[in-house]
Amino acid sequence: MRSAYGLPAPAEDDRLTHVGPGTPAGELLRRYWQPVALSAEVTDLPRRVRVLGEDLVLFRPLTLTGQSVNAGGPAPVSCLQLHCPHRGTSLEWARVEAGGIRCCYHGWLLDGDGRVTDMLCEPPGTAERLGIEQPGYPARELGGLVFVYLGPPEREPALPWFDVMARPDVELRGARLWGEYAIGYVRDCNWLQHLENVVDPWHLIALHTHISGAQFGGAMGQRDLPDITMETTDVGVRYVVHREVANGNRLRRCTEIVFPNVALIPNIHETGEVCKERDKPTDISWVVPIDDTHVTALTMLAVPLVDGRPDPAFRPGTDTETRGPDGELIRPGFRPDRTYEDRQRRPDDMEAQEGQRPIAVHALENLVSSDRGVLLYRRQLRQQIDAVERGDDPLNWFSAAGPSSSGGRPEPLPTNAYNTVRPG
Ligand code: FES
Numbered sequence: 037m038r039s040a041y042g043l044p045a046p047a048e049d050d051r052l053t054h055v056g057p058g059t060p061a062g063e064l065l066r067r068y069w070q071p072v073a074l075s076a077e078v079t080d081l082p083r084r085v086r087v088l089g090e091d092l093v094l095f096r097p098l099t100l101t102g103q104s105v106n107a108g109g110p111a112p113v114s115c116l117q118l119h120c121p122h123r124g125t126s127l128e129w130a131r132v133e134a135g136g137i138r139c140c141y142h143g144w145l146l147d148g149d150g151r152v153t154d155m156l157c158e159p160p161g162t163a164e165r166l167g168i169e170q171p172g173y174p175a176r177e178l179g180g181l182v183f184v185y186l187g188p189p190e191r192e193p194a195l196p197w198f199d200v201m202a203r204p205d206v207e208l209r210g211a212r213l214w215g216e217y218a219i220g221y222v223r224d225c226n227w228l229q230h231l232e233n234v235v236d237p238w239h240l241i242a243l244h245t246h247i248s249g250a251q252f253g254g255a256m257g258q259r260d261l262p263d264i265t266m267e268t269t270d271v272g273v274r275y276v277v278h279r280e281v282a283n284g285n286r287l288r289r290c291t292e293i294v295f296p297n298v299a300l301i302p303n304i305h306e307t308g309e310v311c312k313e314r315d316k317p318t319d320i321s322w323v324v325p326i327d328d329t330h331v332t333a334l335t336m337l338a339v340p341l342v343d344g345r346p347d348p349a350f351r352p353g354t355d356t357e358t359r360g361p362d363g364e365l366i367r368p369g370f371r372p373d374r375t376y377e378d379r380q381r382r383p384d385d386m387e388a389q390e391g392q393r394p395i396a397v398h399a400l401e402n403l404v405s406s407d408r409g410v411l412l413y414r415r416q417l418r419q420q421i422d423a424v425e426r427g428d429d430p431l432n433w434f435s436a437a438g439p440s441s442s443g444g445r446p447e448p449l450p451t452n453a454y455n456t457v458r459p460g
């Protein structure tokens with residue numbers, strides 16, 4: 037046996053994994069709008085969020101009639117640093133009022149732009165005289181999600197706009213498919229190892245089929261080894277799986293990371309029994325780093341319309357709850373509240389990805405041919421980090437000004453994830 041004694045303990049690749057202010061990957065991710073909450077979560081109470089290692093508070097200043105929703109729709113969301121500029125109390129305990137948010141401790145009132153406009157314990161006029169401002173970031177809403185932009189003000193991009201959202205036959209809706217967790221109930225690990233899982237189709241066969249029993253129904257639960265290719269695309273990295281399904285049809289399944297951190301996963305319950313062309317994902321999921329060792333995901337659902345209304349039978353294509361032919365739950369392993377023994381007997385994404393350490397150490401890995409998707413994504417990430425450091429705009433960064441032909445909004449970005457089923 038090779039002794040473990042005295043071996044070096046290399047550090048993680050902080051250039052690719054760390055996300056705080058001033059870190060290489062953190063600066064790259066700060067060039068894009070990142071979703072941090074559902075629109076519906078910003079109510080008449082402040083909403084505390086942590087993203088890219090920064091603590092922030094979201095709120096909607098009330099109208100003068102005391103409502104957070106007015107006749108024209110909800111008031112716009114503001115995003116400020118979490119700790120009060122007076123003596124640091126968290127503004128999650130503040131009161132949302134007309135004109136802003138009032139800190140619970142000494143009653144300073146901050147408006148939507150962070151200006152301190154009233155100080156309850158000071159003589160009138162003090163706030164105006166001192167001109168104190170709380171820093172914050174731009175916040176916008178799209179498709180039921182609240183996005184914030186944490187990057188340099190002069191490089192603010194357009195909001196994300198992909199072909200899978202820009203469809204006349206869908207209604208966009210924000211969702212947390214896995215609660216406070218990321219895809220498949222992963223949370224306590226670095227964002228990169230979680231995102232790499234999106235372009236790791238081999239783990240579907242090993243972890244989710246051979247090791248833990250068939251945790252997926254449909255074509256993804258087959259035990260045979262399919263034909264898999266990995267490739268970079270114009271917008272990111274994807275894998276393409278070809279396989280024959282039970283009735284002899286051929287399934288072509290493509291899953292893509294839209295750079296830098298969007299997972300486009302087509303329907304995981306596809307059986308392949310019915311022929312279809314380019315059935316695109318209904319779920320657009322952002323893998324959002326909370327900090328270096330925690331990750332979450334927020335999803336924009338493109339809910340199909342039936343007779344002009346959202347289809348009541350719609351089910352998200354990446355809903356991990358999978359039932360067998362008799363309605364039995366065949367993927368119980370995805371729940372985060374299992375016993376230790378059950379997790380050992382039927383490990384799932386949480387065990388596999390969090391088990392790579394809080395931050396996976398690339399220097400200790402032995403990458404092989406089935407890790408090609410991981411390699412392609414890391415290479416792309418490295419190249420785009422370099423681009424930002426050179427002063428260039430990274431992949432999929434589009435100016436907020438946009439082309440004039442689309443009224444300021446860029447043309448929808450063509451994406452490359454889908455299920456296609458053809459006769460064998
Ligand atoms: S700490 Fe916020 S008003 Fe004093």
Ligand SMILES: [Fe+2]
Nearest residue numbers: 220239244385
């Ligand atoms: Fe998985």
